[in-house]
Amino acid sequence: MSNQGKMDCGRRRLIVATAAVGGVGTVAALIPFVSSLLPSERAKAAGAPVEVDISKLEPGQMMTVEWRGKPVWIINRTKEMLDTLPKLKDQVADPQSEKEQQPAYAKNETRSIKPEMLVVVGICTHLGCSPGSKFKPGSDEGMSADWQGGFLCPCHGSTFDFAGRVFKAKPAPTNLEVPPHVYLADTRILIGEDKKGA
Numbered sequence: 001m002s003n004q005g006k007m008d009c010g011r012r013r014l015i016v017a018t019a020a021v022g023g024v025g026t027v028a029a030l031i032p033f034v035s036s037l038l039p040s041e042r043a044k045a046a047g048a049p050v051e052v053d054i055s056k057l058e059p060g061q062m063m064t065v066e067w068r069g070k071p072v073w074i075i076n077r078t079k080e081m082l083d084t085l086p087k088l089k090d091q092v093a094d095p096q097s098e099k100e101q102q103p104a105y106a107k108n109e110t111r112s113i114k115p116e117m118l119v120v121v122g123i124c125t126h127l128g129c130s131p132g133s134k135f136k137p138g139s140d141e142g143m144s145a146d147w148q149g150g151f152l153c154p155c156h157g158s159t160f161d162f163a164g165r166v167f168k169a170k171p172a173p174t175n176l177e178v179p180p181h182v183y184l185a186d187t188r189i190l191i192g193e194d195k196k197g198a
Contacts, residue, residue, distance in 0.1 A: 072119065075117070102177070121176060
């Protein structure tokens with residue numbers, strides 16, 4: 001074999017080796033890129049239903065959980081809180097929840113599956129601020145003397161009762177949203193899935 005033939009063989013090996021290393025490098029570089037196009041675990045979790053244990057939620061207490069990046073309030077309403085709802089029918093903008101801010105199974109005076117448990121998205125329907133709890137009646141929390149308790153959005157003054165119903169003549173156009181949810185047991189709620197509100 002001539003020297004020319006030996007060089008061609010060496011070049012071929014070099015070209016094949018270079019191509020192989022280049023291919024491996026390209027695949028290695030593509031893996032993070034392709035992985036970045038897949039939804040992250042956090043992104044998957046953001047849209048997934050959230051299971052909540054409410055066994056330690058005492059009457060009169062509220063807890064907040066995150067679902068789809070939104071705060072969801074779960075309030076264990078006392079009898080006194082529930083007793084305020086019929087008294088406010090003439091003061092709230094949508095007393096019968098005619099607009100669609102809740103699943104059909106929560107389209108009632110308490111806007112809930114179980115009267116004592118309110119599950120509602122804690123975002124004002126005006127501009128997306130988060131209202132604060134003003135549970136004490138009267139002027140104890142800086143509200144008017146006839147205040148029955150509920151929520152106040154500090155941004156523009158929208159007020160909501162213990163069912164998340166907005167009061168008349170406020171900037172918020174609708175009641176707070178009730179997310180789809182289902183009771184898995186007496187003390188466990190799955191938010192984000194309803195299974196017809198069972």
